[in-house]
Amino acid sequence: MEKLAATSAAGVLLDLSGVLILLLAFACLGSKLFNRYVAYYGAQSVVLSFAAGVAAWTFHSVELWILAALTFAIKGIGIPLATRRLLLRRLALARDTAISTGLSTSLIAGGALTAFAYLVTRPQLLPHGVVAAAVVPLSTAVILLGALAMVVRRHTVAQLIGWLIVENGVFLGAITLVATFPFIVEAGIFLDIAAGVLIMLVFVSGITRELAEASAAELRGLRG
């Protein structure tokens, strides 16, 4: 089993990327502009591809290099570009008015969730010495923050971004925590995300065409 100590240069770089990814998730949670959501998500994905690159360099793994390139191309550039072009610009979305809590409240809740993530995935609870241990709670925290963004935001586009942040959190875990995760599975996950974003873009445009406001808060037809 290959090991990656937290003190090595690669371990430090991985931890650093993990922290940056968490900060970008917080930035997204604390923002009100659709443009910013997409920008923060894109930046987060670029950092993620950097983390994948570091892992690939450490483990000399061709497959991880491919994943890093895919992450950069699809998540860092492709998805933000498509969201901007097909949704934000065409639907003229600027300010997100459908947030159920104030920004400060959601940031405080995000802080609590991060603390919770550290509580449940304390390094001493996990098997020792596989990877930089700080990454586990970081990726758990990113998952929780993305889920929180989906809960407090009612707009369909914001929920889509929230789901993508959750996905990034899982990917951070998959790439760094378990650098040996089978390639075919990771590639399949990629395919799923790309297809998922595509189908969600279709739904969001369809909902916007049918309802004037594409906010999930307006989606009140189905109840009970």
Add this chain to the structure above:
Amino acid sequence: MAGALVSLAAAIALLAAQVHHPPLSGWAGFLYVDTLSGFFLLTVAGVTTLAAAGSVGYLSAEEDSGRFTAFQVRLYFSFFGLFASLMLASLETGNLGLLFVLVEASTLASAALVGLEGKARSLEAAWKYVIISSLGVTIALAGTLFLFYAGSALHLTSDQRLTWPYLFAHAASLAPQPLRLAFLLAVVGYGTKVGLAPMHTWLPDAHAEAPSPASAMLSAALLNTGMYAIIRFLAITQARLGTTFPHVMLLTFGFASVLIGVLFMVRRGNFKRLFAYSSVEHMGIIAVALGFGGVLGLYGALLHTLNHAIAKAVLFLGSGDVSQRYRTREAAGVSGLLTAVPVAGGALLLGSLAVLGSPPFGLFLSELTIVRAGFAQVSPALPLVLLGLLAVAFVAFARTTLGMVTGAGPAPPDPYQGRAAHWGRVVPLAVGLVALLALGLWIPAGLNTAIMHSLAAIR
């Protein structure tokens, strides 16, 4: 349609072959079929066959009435085929990571079916479905990751550490804390697909808004695929952590689902939503059965899965017939079905009785098995509560469906031109009801051995 029949035949052959042979596996465990997968394959393939037969009549009627364009019909059949094959594929893999990939892909394919009508309501349902299910399944992926991590001390290759039979064989040396987290996340994540409360909120919307044969697929095939994933995780967790922790979790989610399902069935309204809440209830019953555990509980859970799948397929196909004739999905808008449309009325009446667990049908037998398991394995209080909830469900459900089939109502126009389409509607209903009746009276020896072998594989 032909593809569905072939897959059913293949599933039966596979199950028959599996009973007496070691598990089939290939490509480093990416392909893995044992008796348990064979049993679920049989269920899903059977439902697919019924729903594919029902789709032909339903879609041709929708196209004739101008509600669907030819393009939408083509889209429907493409996604229907994709959805069915992805579900069958997800039952045939032993790699838990690939299982996630295929389950998520089947979510996307079925979301396209839900949103196919393109109206505000169906798009809303499809959005709710795709976003909640995707999030849920992503949580299950996090669970899979923790399971992978739990096995990091094992001397296995990375492919093997995600492959079910290896994990199960080495379960005793998995790290307990990550495994606990993995099971929790897997139950919550795949439980979203199963429709366990409180993650069930997408389910009634998606079932009500999808075209009826697609609803049958969702309720009778997709939910079972999620349950299959949970059973796989359950087997590993039981082997390492003992039965208490997983059983308490499954009982909690199971009883919550039965309670929520029953409470919402009391409300009288859209009959497809009624059937959907009944699915929540039945998935809860299966989770409770898994939570009771023991041979009886697991046997009951598997038998109930098969019975519920057939009964729900019949109900949704019958309801498609009704909603096409009356152009409404509200129970209040339909009455006198038994005299006006004897076939659909009869199917709805018998299907309701079956799904409520009335004696001559298969669900009576499986629910009885589950309750017996409860008395044998845990305190008598829990099965008694379950029986009480089932009684409430009986009254609530029957009140609505009896109101629809009895009384006198105007006969609606026949939406089917030509006899072929008409027979396409009658045959799957009849086949499903006969199968239910047969399973209630007699369990074929082959099926019995298959279930017992599946139990041996996971205990």
